[in-house]
Amino acid sequence: MNFKRFGRPAVIAIAAGLALSSCAANEAAPADDAPASTLTGTLNGAGASSMDAAQQAWIAGFQTANTGVTINYEPSGSGGGRKAFIEGGTDFAGSDSYMSTEELAGEFASCVPGTKAVDLPVYISPIAVIFNVDGVDELNIDADTLAKIFSGAITTWDDAAIVALNPDATLPSATINAVHRSDDSGTTKNFTDYLGQAAETVWTEKASDTFPFPGEGAKGTSGVVDAVTNGTNMIGYADASQAGDLSTAKLQVGEDFVAYTPEAAAEVVAGSPLVADRAADDLALDLNRKTTNPAEYPLVLVSYAIVCNEYADAAQGELVKAYIEYIASAAGQTVAKDAAGVAPLTAELEANVAAVLATVK
Incomplete structure (x- = not known):
């Protein structure tokens, strides 16, 4: 995948560190010995109905590991999900299309004034x-x-x-x-x-x-x-x-x-560059629809988790960050594959999403 726009050394260093820590976590004690989660609160999301089966599986997995958290996801459609998030009605959006230039130029009610939201690919189908x-x-x-x-x-x-x-x-x-x-x-x-x-x-x-x-x-x-x-x-x-x-x-x-x-579908995504002229931490993809390679299926969608760079409510930001980290992880992607038969993120894309999430607060 072409990540020319995603070139900040500090962010790439974070990605490398997260990959190492993820490996270490996978080799650690069994889940039964893991410390109990201290996260509490309620998250509300809305958006793409395409990813509803995956969202319900993710929610079940996350709430099982974090019993103090309740997550609601309304499959209202991508446009409705983005609108609700922009207006502050939800904590995150799921969308099969990335935010438009006009949407990015506006304000996001749940974010710290003057900051923006980012598109993070979490679902390929x-x-x-x-x-x-x-x-x-x-x-x-x-x-x-x-x-x-x-x-x-x-x-x-x-x-x-x-x-x-x-x-x-x-x-x-x-x-x-x-x-x-x-x-x-x-x-x-x-x-x-x-x-x-x-x-x-x-x-x-x-x-x-x-x-x-x-x-x-x-x-x-x-x-x-x-x-x-x-x-x-x-x-x-x-x-x-x-x-x-x-x-x-x-x-x-x-x-x-x-x-x-x-x-x-995953092959097409792997060969597609990021959309030009966007912020370095926005991972919107310019999908290659004109491929002539029969190993690729060009009619593919990538669903994004749309989140704030910085949340006005820091506690909600912590919950969103934890949930999206889970769904974009290897474990979360396996859950989505089992529930909906979708293609997991590539290791490279998974690492880049993790790197951006490390900066969210």
Whole structure:
């Protein structure tokens, strides 16, 4: 991963020290002999519904180890989560899209006046193109055709473009029912970012939390999954961890059609640089959507924990720091993998998140 912007020697030194201390902790006495946690209080978070399964598993693990702490997470969507955090209604946000320049230019009610918040990647997952089409179990799709389906330019399942990609399929002469997120969604922003980059001559809209075309909308990841599951001749997009038993399309990457896997999603993230012209401790990623490497799945989302550099309430800052340190650790990432089938952070990214958290107060 390219961390050119993350170049402050002091922060890198912290990362190295944290990696050493983590190794030592892993080799220490069994958990039963660990000192009891002294943390107490309540944390409130809100945001991405894509990561809700992981959040619930993280909360259970953290509260088991820290019995004096209560954590609440509302899967209200990335846009709603960022808004609530910015206004001081929550202690942290979960978001499938990093903060915009406009958001960063404003004030954060929970932070010390004059300080900012940062984006810390904690969750990597493919976005699945889910479908429920009469007589079709497998579906190949390329970016241009997917863009035309969701913009409304292709309206029937037996359209020549879809047939050409699926010569062995029996595609019905039926209307395509394409479902998008009706709420402000980081999953939508990642989906539209992929289409804007991989199908740039077809999809001319900018990446956005708000879906830019009319059509059938459903609230939250669960809403899209339910609509596709219970409808007829449906297609939608959702965090792969919540695709359930639905059929999922293979995306064309280079000359191949690629099924999503956590490993292929992680490969894209590993090869993506940080977003330019942001603070050194902001780890927003500029995801590579144009890859032609079939070992990579470019329709991927990275969910961020958004936290203050410095909290106005130091006690809340201590709780947030402890919780996010847990979810971004090797142990927390294993919990998320087991609960949601997502890809763990790379060791390099894990160390850089830890380095930033060491400066949070």
